[in-house]
Amino acid sequence: MRLQGVDVAVIGAGPAGMAAAIRAKEAGAQRVLLVERQEELGGLLHQCIHNGFGLLYFGEDLTGPEYAKRFIDRVYDLGVETLLETTVLEISPERGIRVINKGGLQSFRPKAVVLAMGCRERTRDQLGIPGGRPAGIFTAGTAQRLVNVEGLLPGRRVVILGSGDVGMIMARRLTLEGARVEAVVEILPYVGGLIRNEVQCLHDFDIPLLLEHTVTEVHGERHLEGVTVAKVDPHRRPIPGTEIQIECDTLLLSVGLIPENELSRRAGVELDPLTGGPTVDQWRETTVPGVFAGGNVLHVHDLVDNCSWEAELAAEGAVRFAKGERTEGREICLRPGRNVRYVVPQRIRGEGPVTLFLRVREMEEGMRVRVGDLWQKRFRVVKPSEQIKVELSPKDLRRLPDGVAEIRVECEVAG
Amino acid sequence: MKEAQIICVGCPLGCRATLKVSREGEVLEVTGCRCKEGRRYVVEEFRNPVRVLTATVLTEGSRVPLLPVRTSSPIPKEKLREAMKALAKVRAKPPLRAGEVVLEDLLGTGVDLVATRDLPS
Numbered sequence: 371m372r373l374q375g376v377d378v379a380v381i382g383a384g385p386a387g388m389a390a391a392i393r394a395k396e397a398g399a400q401r402v403l404l405v406e407r408q409e410e411l412g413g414l415l416h417q418c419i420h421n422g423f424g425l426l427y428f429g430e431d432l433t434g435p436e437y438a439k440r441f442i443d444r445v446y447d448l449g450v451e452t453l454l455e456t457t458v459l460e461i462s463p464e465r466g467i468r469v470i471n472k473g474g475l476q477s478f479r480p481k482a483v484v485l486a487m488g489c490r491e492r493t494r495d496q497l498g499i500p501g502g503r504p505a506g507i508f509t510a511g512t513a514q515r516l517v518n519v520e521g522l523l524p525g526r527r528v529v530i531l532g533s534g535d536v537g538m539i540m541a542r543r544l545t546l547e548g549a550r551v552e553a554v555v556e557i558l559p560y561v562g563g564l565i566r567n568e569v570q571c572l573h574d575f576d577i578p579l580l581l582e583h584t585v586t587e588v589h590g591e592r593h594l595e596g597v598t599v600a601k602v603d604p605h606r607r608p609i610p611g612t613e614i615q616i617e618c619d620t621l622l623l624s625v626g627l628i629p630e631n632e633l634s635r636r637a638g639v640e641l642d643p644l645t646g647g648p649t650v651d652q653w654r655e656t657t658v659p660g661v662f663a664g665g666n667v668l669h670v671h672d673l674v675d676n677c678s679w680e681a682e683l684a685a686e687g688a689v690r691f692a693k694g695e696r697t698e699g700r701e702i703c704l705r706p707g708r709n710v711r712y713v714v715p716q717r718i719r720g721e722g723p724v725t726l727f728l729r730v731r732e733m734e735e736g737m738r739v740r741v742g743d744l745w746q747k748r749f750r751v752v753k754p755s756e757q758i759k760v761e762l763s764p765k766d767l768r769r770l771p772d773g774v775a776e777i778r779v780e781c782e783v784a785g
Numbered sequence: 786m787k788e789a790q791i792i793c794v795g796c797p798l799g800c801r802a803t804l805k806v807s808r809e810g811e812v813l814e815v816t817g818c819r820c821k822e823g824r825r826y827v828v829e830e831f832r833n834p835v836r837v838l839t840a841t842v843l844t845e846g847s848r849v850p851l852l853p854v855r856t857s858s859p860i861p862k863e864k865l866r867e868a869m870k871a872l873a874k875v876r877a878k879p880p881l882r883a884g885e886v887v888l889e890d891l892l893g894t895g896v897d898l899v900a901t902r903d904l905p906s
Contacts (some may be wrong), residue, residue: 435902
């Protein structure tokens with residue numbers, strides 16, 4: 371394939387990348403190229419066989435493969451060019467892209483780039499759980515692939531560390547496939563994922579949930595034989611004397627996701643330590659001109675629908691950039707204030723609309739979330755596990771007084 | 786009279802509702818819900834808890850070992866495990882398109898089992 375003359379190159383063909391490629395084409399880009407390292411489009415959606423996808427985007431309750439298919443069909447219908455089984459080795463600060471596949475090495479320079487590499491799971495090494503290195507310890511996502519795609523059951527007696535959505539969904543899935551889930555262990559005083567999943571994945575199958583507990587040791591030489599679980603104090607430190615032993619042959623880790631930004635870093639894109647993803651403006655343009663980002667590469671979303679939507683914003687920005695339309699204007703910083711862990715975008719340039727995502731640090735009840743004096747809303751409860759989405763209209767933005775350089779985004783007690 | 790506890794899954798609040806139920810199984814009173822929709826949900830969840838089942842079935846004559854499937858609509862919660870046993874006997878043969886029925890009338894529920902992706906040969 372001739373790669374010279376590409377208008378918009380999208381890196382990664384998961385729910386974000388496919389949506390970005392489609393929107394770039396719809397917005398008038400002539401040549402849109404979607405680069406994917408796997409042999410098919412869809413990314414992680416193929417192994418997420420459970421439902422709950424697309425409720426917002428399509429107004430339908432779809433499974434992962436069904437959600438993927440809607441986008442895959444549209445990618446091909448619109449004539450997006452695809453480069454499968456292809457790894458991007460490097461993106462330079464001048465948008466030079468180097469890729470490798472069975473055909474060899476190739477380099478090209480598209481007019482604009484959308485980063486949509488998604489995220490990956492935190493591993494045992496990043497937690498530092500003491501013990502040997504027995505077989506039988508998996509990330510929840512790896513186990514999900516084994517069970518749902520490869521047709522392999524990782525074990526018979528399972529402990530799951532972390533109560534994120536993937537962990538709870540795997541607890542149900544493994545139970546239905548005949549394994550016994552001994553416990554889901556969560557270090558925080560509340561469940562990490564959605565309440566729906568706590569009820570329908572854990573309660574429905576009487577799977578024990580141990581809140582304010584963690585795994586302090588793994589046992590077994592060649593294969594996992596059990597884990598030590600202990601209660602933790604309010605500072606999340608294990609309390610001596612509270613240890614219990616649980617026999618198991620499998621430990622799944624569902625302990626957080628990290629945006630995958632090795633390529634971004636080498637391109638010189640500035641990253642936000644709070645999100646692990648690039649810092650962006652409302653068009654999701656990074657600090658490298660013409661390089662945009664959307665979906666989980668930017669910040670980890672709760673819902674796939676928001677990944678797709680955000681990547682569409684990035685694609686619209688990329689098409690404008692490719693056409694030479696550049697928004698100038700003063701730059702205003704969005705800063706996380708009280709009980710706000712992060713805000714995306716980190717800056718606004720020129721006019722609206724602005725789609726903003728934020729996440730709180732701690733669970734609180736009876737709160738008001740505000741974006742400076744532009745927007746506010748009361749929430750009966752805010753939780754770290756539930757992302758908050760805010761839409762600001764061009765009219766909202768015009769209300770900003772001249773000379774404002776910073777807007778604080780905060781969560782305050784509602785009066 | 787007896788009581789039932791049900792957690793509402795409608796929103797992040799996760800209200801813990803208590804239902805007072807007569808001996809005949811009629812819901813007399815709901816407390817602990819903070820909205821009308823929640824009250825409707827917990828009563829329905831008490832009377833007839835249903836779930837969409839998503840799983841995989843083995844394939845025959847395909848290069849992929851599994852086909853992901855779902856029930857075309859929710860089935861009673863207490864039938865989930867029995868349904869898995871029925872699924873274990875199914876062998877999906879290509880070609881199949883997403884949305885095509887793999888198994889009709891699962892356990893006499895009137896609900897079909899459908900493929901959620903295309904099955905290549």
